[in-house]
Amino acid sequence: MTPDTRRGGDPAVGPAGKRWRRWLWRLLTVAFVLVFTAAVGRALVGQDWSVVGVLLRQQDRTWIGLLLAGALLAAMLGPLLAMLSWRAVLLELGPPVSLTAVVRVFFVGFFVKYVPGKVPGVVATVRVAAANGVTMTRTLVTGTLGMLLVNLTGLTVGLLTGPQVLGGRAVWLALAAAPLLVAMGWPDVLGRAARMALRLLRRPAPARSVSGRAVRVAVGWQTLSWLVSGVHLWLLAVVMGADAGAALPLCVGAFGLASAVGVLAVVVPDGLGVREAVLTGALALLLPVPSAVAVAVASRLVTTVGEVAVGGVALAVVEVVRRRSSVVDASVMREMSGHVQVDRS
Template sequence: MDAQPAVPGPPLGSEAGSGEPMTVEPDVADTDARQVAPPAPARTRKAVVIAWAKRVLIVAVLAAAVYSVYSQWDEVYPTLIALPWPSLALSLVAVFAGIFLGPLVWKIVLSDLGAPVRFMDASKFYLVGQLGKYIPGAVWAVLLSMELAREAGVNRARSFTAGLVATGMGVLASLIAGLAALPVMLGGRPESNQLLWLFLLLAVGLPFLHPRLLTWSVNLVLKVLRKRPLESQFTAGKILKALGAAVAIYLCYGVHLWLLVDSLGSPRLDTLVLSAGAMALSMTAGLLAFFLPSGLGARELVITATIATVLPLPQAIALALVSRLMFTVADLAAAGAAALLAYVQKRRGVPAPVPAED
């Protein structure tokens, strides 16, 4: 049988037998996907704006903190060089110990809120977020902490609620520690008597340590924010752990001030109790004076009025300023250390938490 000659087929790109170019129909699924997909440029612009807003905010709070150190240097320097260096070093260590207990309180509260985080993640958004207090108005510290917590896998509603609970526990812990300074305040300088009303907050806040009442109040906040309520109520064990850690913070701060006071006078153990009470009350006064950068002035007033009962007034004022300087330096160093460690972990490929969806 003879081989049949090959019949040429239609040219590529044309229909069979027509000789007309074939029109290639676009894939329907691809067309639908292109129509459904959101426009990338708009989303990219939003991400760029948010990223730059974060950078500007961080630069602003760092500048404010550095200026706080610079503006007080002339008043602090004479007393600073008169203090023994061992006392200064140990005092600064006590400040760092108290600062690094702060993330632990947040970690405990967030775990009870159903949003457990690693201690390093809590350190990052807490320590860096705390720099926002150096800008007048508490809103900056809250916004910065919420945004950083979101990158750690905690949505804004949970981080905002945890911030309220942790702050409330901090106030109660400070007033509990501040009871140690109450006798001195009652018989001390008139300025300290004006702060006695702070202890009314203790009577109001203590009932909220009950798990049911605390859960109800948190769910009320979440309802106002139009967020889902807590899946379970707070536990007494976690509440006591967070409160204990908060009290330990003020004990560390008390040791910090006690080392400074005793370096200028004869060592007295009773000044440790006085110093713890003074630091605790000064922190609460500074928190309530949220319109001032990091409570500037309010903290120094309480420390000066209390420490002036055991030291001459000029020395008490100088120690209050030295304490302010040491806290500012420690805040900057702690935030820098947390940010640096996060960067190192990222470079080493340590898995980062998935940012939360609000």
């Protein structure tokens, strides 16, 4: 057995083939971004952008500041709730993991989503997890199940946009929640999906399976994460003059839907551009197109700042706790060593 085979690689693919695939992937990414940008630019040409300034001038600056602060707070709370969802799955698949280790692994994996493609994020997360005592198999299963739940809950929350888009026919959209209900009632369906992914990666199956209770807890936290995160989009839409009552369900649902669709767009980092297109389409039901575009772009800025801020603070706090813990442990060891020497004398 060759080293490549032991690592799960394909022995038939040499370095030249791997380089070729990397360049092909980059070419596809660049082509997608160029085509998408050209299509969006063509759609926006001729729009009356002066309406954005008019709407902003109609609002009180203090009020705008409060709404923007609330939007940033909502964007910061969302990732913390998502971490609790991810943690519920992780703890079910093995021995206990400290909260500091959970924070470190989750937010490192969370940040690398800004890198094009999924492989760099998986590699970084696996390495950090291994350094914190979490096996590769456990990390991969947690990531796979977590991604499935993120998409299922995001698409389900997206059903909130239905009434304003389809009117009375939106009741049929309730059927779209069936996959999430199946996952909650029969969690082994998710387990099979995870085991299939591990077989493709030539990794052993986990020793434990995820219980229905753990899936329901994870779904609850992730759904709450979407609902809270979507509030930031609602506040931004209100800043631009949208009716608060009509905008709330549409904005919360649109953010969950757009984010889930963005996750599936693997050729661009964090669904860049794809998410904005979906948000603009939904917001155009409430606002002029230029204002809808402005809100979608502002949403990207607010969520990025919020995620970086909360992740950076969380990682910094974890590092401080780790260092203090190391100092305390060293002090205890010195004290115990001193007692031993006294007893011997």
